[in-house]
Amino acid sequence: MSPLSSTPTIDRQPPSAINEHPSGDKRFKVLDITMKRNQYRSDALIEVLHKAQEAFGYLEEDVLYYIARGLKLPLSRVYGVATFYHLFSLKPSGAHSCVVCLGTACYVKGAGELLAALEREMGLKEGETTPDGQVSLVTARCIGACGIAPAAVFDGRVAGKQTPESVLAAIKEWLPDAAS
Amino acid sequence: MDLAELLAIRQKERDRQKSTRIHCCTAAGCLSSGSAAVKAQLEAAVDAEGLGASTEVCSVGCMRFCGRGPLVEVVSREGDREPILYEQVTTADAASIVKALKGGEATAPLGDRNHPFFARQFPIVLENSGKIDPERIEEYIAVGGYQQLYRVLYEYDPAEVVDEITRSGLRGRGGGGYPTGLKWATVAKMPAGQKYVICNADEGDPGAFMDRSVLESDPHRVLEGMAIAGYAIGANHGFIYVRAEYPLAIRHLQKAIQQAKRYSLLGSQIFGSPFDFKIDIRVGAGAFVCGEETALIASVEGRRGNPRPRPPYPAESGLWGCPTLINNVETLANIPAIIREGAEWYAKIGTEKSKGTKVFALTGKVRNTGLIEVPMGTTLRQIVEEMGGGVATAGGVKAVQTGGPSGGCIPASALDTSVDYESLTQLGSIMGSGGMIVMDNETNMVDVARFYMEFCRGESCGKCIPCRAGTVQLYQMLTKILNREASEGDLERLEALCYMVRDTSLCGLGMTAPNPVLSTLRYFRQEYEELLQPATGKR
Numbered sequence: 001m002s003p004l005s006s007t008p009t010i011d012r013q014p015p016s017a018i019n020e021h022p023s024g025d026k027r028f029k030v031l032d033i034t035m036k037r038n039q040y041r042s043d044a045l046i047e048v049l050h051k052a053q054e055a056f057g058y059l060e061e062d063v064l065y066y067i068a069r070g071l072k073l074p075l076s077r078v079y080g081v082a083t084f085y086h087l088f089s090l091k092p093s094g095a096h097s098c099v100v101c102l103g104t105a106c107y108v109k110g111a112g113e114l115l116a117a118l119e120r121e122m123g124l125k126e127g128e129t130t131p132d133g134q135v136s137l138v139t140a141r142c143i144g145a146c147g148i149a150p151a152a153v154f155d156g157r158v159a160g161k162q163t164p165e166s167v168l169a170a171i172k173e174w175l176p177d178a179a180s
Numbered sequence: 181m182d183l184a185e186l187l188a189i190r191q192k193e194r195d196r197q198k199s200t201r202i203h204c205c206t207a208a209g210c211l212s213s214g215s216a217a218v219k220a221q222l223e224a225a226v227d228a229e230g231l232g233a234s235t236e237v238c239s240v241g242c243m244r245f246c247g248r249g250p251l252v253e254v255v256s257r258e259g260d261r262e263p264i265l266y267e268q269v270t271t272a273d274a275a276s277i278v279k280a281l282k283g284g285e286a287t288a289p290l291g292d293r294n295h296p297f298f299a300r301q302f303p304i305v306l307e308n309s310g311k312i313d314p315e316r317i318e319e320y321i322a323v324g325g326y327q328q329l330y331r332v333l334y335e336y337d338p339a340e341v342v343d344e345i346t347r348s349g350l351r352g353r354g355g356g357g358y359p360t361g362l363k364w365a366t367v368a369k370m371p372a373g374q375k376y377v378i379c380n381a382d383e384g385d386p387g388a389f390m391d392r393s394v395l396e397s398d399p400h401r402v403l404e405g406m407a408i409a410g411y412a413i414g415a416n417h418g419f420i421y422v423r424a425e426y427p428l429a430i431r432h433l434q435k436a437i438q439q440a441k442r443y444s445l446l447g448s449q450i451f452g453s454p455f456d457f458k459i460d461i462r463v464g465a466g467a468f469v470c471g472e473e474t475a476l477i478a479s480v481e482g483r484r485g486n487p488r489p490r491p492p493y494p495a496e497s498g499l500w501g502c503p504t505l506i507n508n509v510e511t512l513a514n515i516p517a518i519i520r521e522g523a524e525w526y527a528k529i530g531t532e533k534s535k536g537t538k539v540f541a542l543t544g545k546v547r548n549t550g551l552i553e554v555p556m557g558t559t560l561r562q563i564v565e566e567m568g569g570g571v572a573t574a575g576g577v578k579a580v581q582t583g584g585p586s587g588g589c590i591p592a593s594a595l596d597t598s599v600d601y602e603s604l605t606q607l608g609s610i611m612g613s614g615g616m617i618v619m620d621n622e623t624n625m626v627d628v629a630r631f632y633m634e635f636c637r638g639e640s641c642g643k644c645i646p647c648r649a650g651t652v653q654l655y656q657m658l659t660k661i662l663n664r665e666a667s668e669g670d671l672e673r674l675e676a677l678c679y680m681v682r683d684t685s686l687c688g689l690g691m692t693a694p695n696p697v698l699s700t701l702r703y704f705r706q707e708y709e710e711l712l713q714p715a716t717g718k719r
């Protein structure tokens with residue numbers, strides 16, 4: 001036996017316990033499955049972050065710690081990657097999202113006016129969420145819907161040939177006082 | 181799987197297909213105009229009319245005329261009837277389209293396949309697009325799919341494949357225009373060992389959606405092209421790096437890979453030969469710089485998408501230090517057709533130095549928007565004015581922007597230039613990946629230049645200073661000009677800084693970031709000067 005084994009044992013978790021997050025949050029299971037499928041290879045980091053964002057909505061600190069541990073990567077590396085890519089968000093987003101495409105085709109067809117109308121109406125800047133956490137206003141570089149510019153995406157549904165009126169009408173459906 | 185089995189699948193699928201097919205475009209463009217609901221209505225109408233025995237409704241890929249979507253086409257398989265194209269189909273029109281098969285009148289606007297928008301097209305990359313269901317491998321096999329892979333494995337040795345591609349004159353369609361055969365030969369020459377093929381599907385240029393359409397409409401074509409490339413260079417593993425912004429393309433690709441694996445068209449010992457090839461998808465996370473090949477490799481490895489200096493080129497030391505071939509989607513989609521028809525056939529299309537066809541995304545203020553595939557050497561005027569129908573506003577076309585943030589604005593006076601790599605470079609723009617954005621007199625060119633600079637400022641990865649700081653400075657200078665606070669000296673400084681950023685940046689992003697400014701300065705300098713303060717101002 002090696003001399004190390006005689007030192008007082010640190011309370012090491014048995015391997016099976018790695019799968020159980022202390023908070024009991026079941027969503028961590030999704031991460032475990034993804035990491036396992038990728039054999040805990042460090043090059044799967046972006047895939048795992050995608051899955052985490054899908055499951056949690058954004059990348060909270062705890063999730064980043066968890067992934068770093070799972071893939072045996074320094075936290076700095078995980079944080080570095082998470083902050084480098086635009087699609088990863090480190091803060092929660094609203095219940096609904098409105099994405100205005102600012103690709104060139106949309107831009108010359110008046111996407112700037114769509115954005116201005118939305119910013120004015122909602123009192124937000126792009127990238128912000130309404131104080132009640134209902135709607136996030138986001139912009140995209142190009143969603144590839146240039147043939148039907150200007151385009152916007154409402155909760156994942158792409159809508160083409162938009163006008164300031166049509167985007168405002170779409171947003172109104174989400175707002176709580178829309179019923180009145 | 182052997183050839184007999186492949187041909188059997190092909191025959192079985194041809195027998196299965198019904199004599200009348202109603203093609204309903206379900207690519208991203210038409211889908212967002214509501215084509216999924218239209219398709220459901222069409223199916224219901226076929227049932228209601230009792231035409232189920234002879235007629236089927238199929239989801240197909242992009243039919244190209246995106247501006248007039250949703251598009252529906254009624255095709256007779258025997259060819260006894262001319263195909264009928266309908267535009268801007270609504271759910272209310274669906275029943276009448278099916279009734280029209282029995283001799284009624286359809287309420288949807290009739291499209292015209294002889295419209296100038298289609299007439300000049302020469303589909304090679306898009307030959308199956310809008311004709312087959314991208315989610316069924318059988319339909320791709322029915323039009324001859326995967327037969328070229330078989331032929332390559334049994335009739336060619338790898339060096340002959342490289343030679344075929346070299347003689348075809350195919351050049352990289354991602355923007356650089358590097359000869360594809362030469363690239364393949366470089367990787368093939370590297371000592372045997374682990375090699376990779378990467379398909380660059382990180383179509384980041386705003387205003388470009390050709391690759392998205394190819395992946396959504398005909399994903400197997402890209403897989404077949406990759407496998408052929410893998411055989412030619414001695415690679416057994418491929419990656420497709422696709423942007424996360426294209427969920428439908430990712431879904432179709434995943435499905436296509438699964439289907440190809442099930443038929444053993446990907447995997448071990450393909451067609452019973454010693455050749456193994458597998459393909460994995462890597463989904464990007466929204467960084468424009470990852471279109472640059474060394475940054476892309478970093479991203480596939482799960483790291484930040486920072487480029488690194490070249491050499492060594494990825495052909496020598498790429499993914500995990502192994503020789504790596506990186507080709508764009510459109511380049512790879514050309515491969516099966518080149519093998520099928522032969523290098524000589526391909527080399528006859530196009531111009532002296534730019535062979536074949538190019539797919540463009542024609543967008544902006546032009547009347548007819550959508551995808552076009554034309555032989556190289558077609559003039560910009562033919563594309564914009566004939567196919568695109570010109571612009572609706574008085575004064576006509578002002579400029580055409582090609583090549584996205586790395587390209588430039590071509591003025592109306594140069595519209596008679598033919599589209600090929602050299603001519604566009606001479607005009608201070610680039611072929612780029614194929615976005616073509618038409619601008620009219622309402623477009624302020626200084627504002628456009630600032631728009632692109634804002635883009636590059638946001639997308640600069642921050643690794644090298646000329647790009648990181650230079651784009652910020654350029655953006656501020658352009659803002660100053662737009663706010664009418666700049667003087668003649670600022671314009672000179674703007675120009676000088678453009679050259680500095682171009683000459684000293686590490687990767688393509690920084691080197692080409694000043695192009696939109698330089699090209700607008702070259703052709704629309706007057707617009708800048710009009711915004712300057714008089715020389716007798718404060719300075």
